[in-house]
Amino acid sequence: MMKSYDNTIVVGVSQFGLDNGIILPVNIDFSSAPHLIIVAPSGSGKTYLLTFLLGQIAKKSVKLILADFKGIDFIEFDECKDYYKHSDIAKALDYVYEELQQRMAEPKKDNQPIYFCVDEWSGFLCSLTTKKEQDSFKQKMASILMLGRGVQVFVIMSLQRADANYITGRDNFGNAVGLGTLSKESIKMLFADEADLIQSKSRGKGYLRIDGKPLSEIVVPKIRDIAKTKEIIKTALLK
Ligand SMILES: Nc1ncnc2c1ncn2[C@@H]1O[C@H](COP(=O)(O)OP(=O)(O)O)[C@@H](O)[C@H]1O
Numbered sequence: 001m002m003k004s005y006d007n008t009i010v011v012g013v014s015q016f017g018l019d020n021g022i023i024l025p026v027n028i029d030f031s032s033a034p035h036l037i038i039v040a041p042s043g044s045g046k047t048y049l050l051t052f053l054l055g056q057i058a059k060k061s062v063k064l065i066l067a068d069f070k071g072i073d074f075i076e077f078d079e080c081k082d083y084y085k086h087s088d089i090a091k092a093l094d095y096v097y098e099e100l101q102q103r104m105a106e107p108k109k110d111n112q113p114i115y116f117c118v119d120e121w122s123g124f125l126c127s128l129t130t131k132k133e134q135d136s137f138k139q140k141m142a143s144i145l146m147l148g149r150g151v152q153v154f155v156i157m158s159l160q161r162a163d164a165n166y167i168t169g170r171d172n173f174g175n176a177v178g179l180g181t182l183s184k185e186s187i188k189m190l191f192a193d194e195a196d197l198i199q200s201k202s203r204g205k206g207y208l209r210i211d212g213k214p215l216s217e218i219v220v221p222k223i224r225d226i227a228k229t230k231e232i233i234k235t236a237l238l239k
């Protein structure tokens with residue numbers, strides 16, 4: 001029998017809901033709109049949102065891979081098999097890319113989802129010394145973004161700025177979140193037609209674009225028990 005996996009994740013609560021006195025969780029569903037790009041200047045809550053998402057993903061029956069360019073915020077995962085830091089992001093990317101190729105070569109209907117989560121993708125690209133190297137990793141990521149959905153390989157990445165130097169286009173991200181005060185270029189890249197609606201926000205607050213849906217304002221909620229959340233993530237990274 002074909003297994004069906006639940007690829008829904010809560011990304012925040014609705015600002016509209018809060019304005020009207022109710023807490024409305026806002027979901028994204030990778031099965032209908034794959035991948036998520038998170039853009040925010042330093043200190044605006046990218047890693048915090050990622051931790052909130054990882055806590056949920058870790059409870060699913062999926063393979064979780066965490067690539068953390070800075071290697072500080074997730075230091076407690078250092079010994080975990082599926083945690084990669086600094087330049088090892090290259091290894092994580094190669095692994096996911098290989099897996100994608102294999103899945104493409106032998107199509108199956110019940111692939112277990114892979115969630116490839118990358119904190120500070122642009123930092124990683126900037127750390128590479130040659131343009132050739134950068135282009136090669138950008139190209140691999142672009143392939144994963146383009147082909148991943150059909151074989152249940154999903155990407156969540158964070159960057160300080162959305163910029164054509166780091167991604168080959170916003171088109172393959174079914175979901176985009178921008179937090180805090182975004183640059184003009186980031187706004188254009190993430191929200192295109194709706195760019196005029198975007199205002200400057202404080203840490204942990206911003207906008208969500210889901211393919212085919214109206215833009216919404218979201219607030220990233222406080223993580224109730226951060227130590228417990230990290231324990232759950234750690235368990236998933238050791239699997
Ligand atoms: N939604 C939020 N609620 C409460 N605290 C938050 C929230 N988002 C971020 N923070 C806090 O703000 C600081 C910066 O957030 P962080 O996620 O590290 O930013 P970034 O990764 O974008 O540089 C951290 O100390 C974090 O705990």
Ligand SMILES: [Mg+2]
Binds near residue numbers: 046047073119
């Ligand atoms: Mg961070």
